[in-house]
Amino acid sequence: MRWTWPFKSRNGDDRNGEDGCAFAADPRPDFLCVGAQKAGTSWLYQQLAEHPDFWMPPLKELHYFDQLSRIPPVASARARDDRDHHFLESLKRLSARSHLDLEDYARLFAPKGSLLSGDITPAYSMLNDEVIERIVNHFPNLKVIFLARDPVERAWSQLSMGVRLRNISPFNTTDVHDVIRNLLDPGVLLRSHPSKVVARWKRYVRPELFRVYFFDDLENNPAELRRSIVVFLGGDPNKPNGRLNAHQNSNVGREKPRLTAKVRVRVAKFFEQELKACAKDLGGPARHWPARYGFSIFCVFWQLADYLDLFAWLDLDCLTL
Helix, strand or coil: CEEEECCCCCCCCCCCCCCCEEEECCCCCCEEECCCCCCCHHHHHHHHHCCCCECCCCCCCCCCCCCCCCCCCHHHCCCCCHHHHHHHHHHHHHHCCCCCCHHHHHHCCHHHCCCECEEECHHHHHCCHHHHHHHHHHCCCCEEEEEECCHHHHHHHHHHHHHHCCCCCCCCCCCHHHHHHHHCCHHHHCCCCHHHHHHHHHCCCCHHHEEEEEHHHHHHCHHHHHHHHHHHHCCCCCCCECCECCCCCCCCCCCCCCCCHHHHHHHHHHCHHHHHHHHHHCCHHHHHHHHHCCCCCHHHHHHHHHHHHHHHHHHHHHHCC
């Protein structure tokens, strides 16, 4: 069954191939991007919003699952057509409730019609197991992606953004103690352990529906990263994004405080175990993260080998009893 959504597309074309924009009779998101903040999620939103196989919400970050009873700041959202206005009004009503309503959340995506759509909210990296389990149980075919970034670089980028947006008080970026104090803020700390975020989501999402991508690839080969993500989400990577190419990123070039060598060493030490965990658990470019700061991943494998030897010894000992 297909209904007609009698509004024009905000992109100025009809991507459903009809005079009106058809919308889904059984609406639901096709995917979530659950982070990480400062790891390329804005770039991803821009790429998908301009791709002809996708209809993306007019607001990049919906924050539905992490900010119950708080009206999202929709004043700065795009509102190019009636579909956008309808989406934003529905989101405001839904977000004002004090409980999760997954059916009405799914209905937010009705304007997508036959296209693909999803929710890109990096704060979902901090959701607890109970909420993740509810989401996945309700949307068993939901695809989930996570953009991972070197914890040292990611945390410094977040602190820089926080100062720029005045979300955190200005601090002495050359003072190690000031920097560590800000790293211990829960809003920074909980976002800075990608190995734990990935492990938490993978406990509930089927392996074939979960993917980790890397900020390193956005820096080195954004076209290939775009292609890989679009294919995983079910789109055609050969379709152009209008005038937007994969190398365009509105966040590139923003000024940041200089990370001094002394502070860099201390921050790296702060994240040493997480850097090694990422190298072991995430693989890919993360395998090279510890070496950037002079850490060796081999000690992790030697530790693991010691544990395996211990388990083998205990098993052998039990057999002889």
